[in-house]
Amino acid sequence: MTNRTAVAIYARISQDREGAGLGIERQLSDCRLHAERRGWTVAEEYVDDDISAYSGKRRPAYERMLEDIGDGHRDAILAWHMDRLHRRPIELEELARTCERAGVTTLETVHGAFDLGTGDGMLVARMLAAVAANESDSKRRRGRRKSREIAESGRPHMGGSMRPFGFQEDRITHRPDEAQAIRTIADRLLAGESLTSICRWLEADGVTTVTGKTWRTPVVRQLMLNPRIYGIRVHQGQPLGPAVWEPIITPEKGEALRLLLTNPERRTNRTARRYLLSGMCRCHLCGAVMYSVPRYETRRYLCRSGHDFGGCGRMAITAAPLEEIISEAVLQRLDSPTLHDAMAGRVQDDGMARELSDQIAADTAQLEELADLYSERAITAPEWKRAREAIEIRRTAARRRLSGLSGTRNIDAYIGNGAALRAQWADLNLNRQRAIVQALVDHVEVMPGTRGNRAVAIDRIRPVWRL
Numbered sequence: 115m116t117n118r119t120a121v122a123i124y125a126r127i128s129q130d131r132e133g134a135g136l137g138i139e140r141q142l143s144d145c146r147l148h149a150e151r152r153g154w155t156v157a158e159e160y161v162d163d164d165i166s167a168y169s170g171k172r173r174p175a176y177e178r179m180l181e182d183i184g185d186g187h188r189d190a191i192l193a194w195h196m197d198r199l200h201r202r203p204i205e206l207e208e209l210a211r212t213c214e215r216a217g218v219t220t221l222e223t224v225h226g227a228f229d230l231g232t233g234d235g236m237l238v239a240r241m242l243a244a245v246a247a248n249e250s251d252s253k254r255r256r257g258r259r260k261s262r263e264i265a266e267s268g269r270p271h272m273g274g275s276m277r278p279f280g281f282q283e284d285r286i287t288h289r290p291d292e293a294q295a296i297r298t299i300a301d302r303l304l305a306g307e308s309l310t311s312i313c314r315w316l317e318a319d320g321v322t323t324v325t326g327k328t329w330r331t332p333v334v335r336q337l338m339l340n341p342r343i344y345g346i347r348v349h350q351g352q353p354l355g356p357a358v359w360e361p362i363i364t365p366e367k368g369e370a371l372r373l374l375l376t377n378p379e380r381r382t383n384r385t386a387r388r389y390l391l392s393g394m395c396r397c398h399l400c401g402a403v404m405y406s407v408p409r410y411e412t413r414r415y416l417c418r419s420g421h422d423f424g425g426c427g428r429m430a431i432t433a434a435p436l437e438e439i440i441s442e443a444v445l446q447r448l449d450s451p452t453l454h455d456a457m458a459g460r461v462q463d464d465g466m467a468r469e470l471s472d473q474i475a476a477d478t479a480q481l482e483e484l485a486d487l488y489s490e491r492a493i494t495a496p497e498w499k500r501a502r503e504a505i506e507i508r509r510t511a512a513r514r515r516l517s518g519l520s521g522t523r524n525i526d527a528y529i530g531n532g533a534a535l536r537a538q539w540a541d542l543n544l545n546r547q548r549a550i551v552q553a554l555v556d557h558v559e560v561m562p563g564t565r566g567n568r569a570v571a572i573d574r575i576r577p578v579w580r581l
């Protein structure tokens with residue numbers, strides 16, 4: 115028996131064996147006992163948590179062990195069973211090569227020893243690795259077949275910890291409040307409202323995601339693109355057929371939403387692309403936000419009545435001349451002395467912006483530090499999660515405030531250069547134009563016309579300046 119003085123113990127927890135009670139502690143104590151019996155000194159215990167070696171995800175402790183072996187710091191490897199070490203035969207080959215270069219030949223498990231330095235030892239190790247890989251593989255194949263069968267029958271996927279928005283825990287029964295929210299979002303989007311404005315409305319109404327978070331535009335977009343809401347079962351990203359649950363919106367609306375949200379002209383999800391002033395016009399009669407209506411030949415902004423809109427329905431204005439007048443007013447404003455005075459007030463904002471970006475940087479560093487502590491097992495997974503959540507909430511809030519402030523940064527280069535900007539204005543893309551208008555204009559009040567609502571006269575429009 116050779117005396118070993120720098121033994122590496124490797125343990126890994128994964129879903130499949132947890133049920134059998136093979137926790138980390140059991141693996142470690144068996145290995146420690148084994149080392150003791152052999153008279154070996156353990157140099158380090160390497161533990162990976164909750165990561166299936168098969169899925170190919172990183173195993174930080176395992177990688178560290180390989181490095182230590184490669185650097186000549188270890189003289190033997192001890193694990194509970196070969197299937198704790200790897201699931202993929204190629205990993206065994208990698209380990210064997212590293213060991214060979216470092217002159218390490220001893221690989222033992224509680225169940226048996228493998229002399230990596232001999233052909234026979236490698237043969238047995240390879241056979242075990244092949245068996246482990248096959249077991250894991252067929253388990254995955256069985257799982258895949260099963261979930262395909264369930265999908266084809268239209269029943270819901272029960273995996274994942276969260277129910278889908280709009281549905282109860284059974285993932286079939288509607289939740290009336292959330293289903294109503296989905297219907298309203300669909301109607302508002304189809305009426306030309308932007309995802310950003312939808313998110314603002316959801317937040318104001320206290321509607322949160324299933325995890326209690328505030329809605330963000332990509333999440334709303336994903337929700338409204340999911341055929342689940344119109345009664346279609348999706349499997350691995352592909353719509354399979356009718357689901358067992360009732361649709362929340364009609365398939366026709368679902369398709370219209372898909373066309374709208376996947377339209378390449380809608381290059382950003384943040385703004386309705388064709389409308390310079392969407393969300394910015396207000397009806398003088400009732401104060402409601404006017405909606406851009408893309409489905410008409412002539413683009414217009416309308417005050418819309420009805421449950422979802424809440425306007426008086428008595429105001430409309432043709433979009434193109436209104437946008438032209440506002441653009442011109444913005445360009446003139448850029449060269450006005452009033453604006454220079456307003457900019458003086460921004461110094462304060464700049465200090466605030468610096469403070470916020472410092473906060474974001476500090477939080478990011480702290481999150482990285484926490485991740486390191488976790489990978490070194492200085493803190494547990496629940497501790498890590500708790501600490502992370504608090505910091506992430508703070509960082510998100512800082513980011514939101516910073517993006518609110520940076521609205522004015524869109525025009526830095528243009529102050530006093532309105533005349534020069536006028537020459538390029540038509541060539542700027544709509545997003546850029548919008549950013550410049552939004553930096554200066556809080557909203558535009560639209561008044562009734564004396565010669566009918568559709569006509570645009572300059573006295574019907576009153577921009578309310580932000581700067």
Ligand SMILES: [Zn+2]
Nearest residue numbers: 397400417426
């Ligand atoms: Zn109105």
